[in-house]
Amino acid sequence: MNITRGKVAKAQKVVIYGPEGIGKSTLASQFPEPVFIDTEGSTANMDLARLDKPSSWSFLLQQIDWVKQNRPCKTLVIDTIDWAERMCIEHICQTNQKRSIEDFGYGAGYIKLEEELGRFLNVLQDVVDMGINVVLTAHAQIRKFEQPDEMGAYDRYELKLGKKTSARTSALVKEWADMVLFANYKIYSVATDKDGKKHKAQGGARVIYTQHHPAWDAKNRHGLPEEIPMDYSYIAHIFNDVPGQTTQQPTQVVETWSSVPSESVEQQLAQESEQSIEQPTIATSQPDITTETSNTVELNPMIPKSLRDLMVQNNVSEEEIQIVVSKRGYYPMGTPITNYDPGFVEGVLVGAWPQVYGMIEEFRKSLPF
Incomplete structure (x- = not known):
């Protein structure tokens, strides 16, 4: 003591x-x-x-x-x-x-x-x-x-x-x-x-x-x-003098991403895409103060924003959502997310996102590559 x-x-x-x-x-x-x-x-x-x-x-x-x-x-x-x-x-x-x-x-x-x-x-x-x-x-x-x-x-x-x-x-x-x-x-x-x-x-x-x-x-x-x-x-x-406050300036994070030429961004995203094929990982290490252009997955803009933001943040594709939803028997495979009931989107996909994303991670691990 x-x-x-x-x-x-x-x-x-x-x-x-x-x-x-x-x-x-x-x-x-x-x-x-x-x-x-x-x-x-x-x-x-x-x-x-x-x-x-x-x-x-x-x-x-x-x-x-x-x-x-x-x-x-x-x-x-x-x-x-x-x-x-x-x-x-x-x-x-x-x-x-x-x-x-x-x-x-x-x-x-x-x-x-x-x-x-x-x-x-x-x-x-x-x-x-x-x-x-x-x-x-x-x-x-x-x-x-x-x-x-x-x-x-x-x-x-x-x-x-x-x-x-x-x-x-x-x-x-x-x-x-x-x-x-x-x-x-x-x-x-x-x-x-x-x-x-x-x-x-x-x-x-x-x-x-x-x-x-x-x-x-x-x-x-x-x-x-x-x-x-x-x-x-x-x-x-x-x-003042709070112990353990070792950080980088938030403004530097914003400037770093906004000042990179578009060609460099595309090259960086291409490299990240190749790495994600070898070992799928959640994209939480990237600052989500960037826009959707920092994500390698292109999403239908008609997908409800609350779900689309979570998909962008975690680099989840529409197909991965469809696979999980169809496996649980909610909608047939191939049904566009825009056709899902709004209550299902908000109450299940968004409301239980940690569980939904956990199923997506399990699916990614089962891939043969």
Whole structure:
């Protein structure tokens, strides 16, 4: 047994939430060497490193797995976690053939949501354990809150997660985080008459609240002041000198792929194609911040995007999907994917992609070459 004393420098789990347009993404972009997973597509006008917008829950999990394997950054930003929760709900409904999370009955759907999101946070914990900070941004919502030992109720800001009282995803995310930072506009009410009966709002400075308050959720474990300006320099010292943060700049990855002449790319892909014939492998070692042109398989653009993204990422052809589907007796061999039922595509192929791809790998291993 070892006993240690003093503070231990480690990567941080941070939640930044606030109203839309407050600057959550901008603040997150100032963290050390960030790479964004933009679940809602709101960073298009920002100069930052990002992975492709995930089109499904399975694709989002594969992107995080790629970050774990390749360590392309010092900070992974999920922007936003409430939009990721939407994909999680959609995934649960599709895999269980439900139209809504309410269709499970008696709160069972929200229990499944809590379990799935809990597994998602465990995966992010693995990223943190590798020395990579994880930042989750989220929108804020105002809820009526009533304490059990007090009379009356009042409004307070909370994470825009778990819209039903039976959902605990908001509490789960707050418990997981080392820091919960609430960003908001600081508004002053100024009297406009001598009796103080009429007021107008002034100010509007952007601030970050770091400690719990009856009107909002916030916390930190670093002794930060209760209120600080919305400026990364006030929290930068927390993220310095984190051990194990040996990475390459994400922007260098993008520039390397974008600056290669098209002829060189074609030669490189041809070499990779020859190697894949000798020993089929999953193409997870290649950064999926590239476009579909980095894949050797040409896919029908009419294939649903959520499935097509997974096929592109793992270099899976339409024929391989057809083989697996026909072996399981779902559709005859040769049936185009575009003729598959959309519920089957989303609920089975996308929803159970790890199992589908496992069958494809087994098929590849059975080939005589």
